[in-house]
Amino acid sequence: MKLHEIKPAPGSTKRRKVVGRGRGSGHGTTAGRGGKGQTARTGSSIPAWFEGGQMPLIRRLPKRGFTNIF
Numbered sequence: 001m002k003l004h005e006i007k008p009a010p011g012s013t014k015r016r017k018v019v020g021r022g023r024g025s026g027h028g029t030t031a032g033r034g035g036k037g038q039t040a041r042t043g044s045s046i047p048a049w050f051e052g053g054q055m056p057l058i059r060r061l062p063k064r065g066f067t068n069i070f
Contacts, residue, residue, distance in 0.1 A: 020031035033040045049056065 017027065017032075018025070019027040022028045030040065038044055038046065049058075051057070
């Protein structure tokens, strides 16, 4: 077996999904991103703790106990 003879196992590789290349392709217009909204925009990464503008859990619960600043 030589280096140029090595091939991946059959069925282990998939073709790259080409999106945004016209309506007839099936992945046109919105390019698989759904409709409008925050996640449809480019550069959108919402933090895991973000609750969509709802008051976050950590701020809804009362502060308890003593916090030593030292």
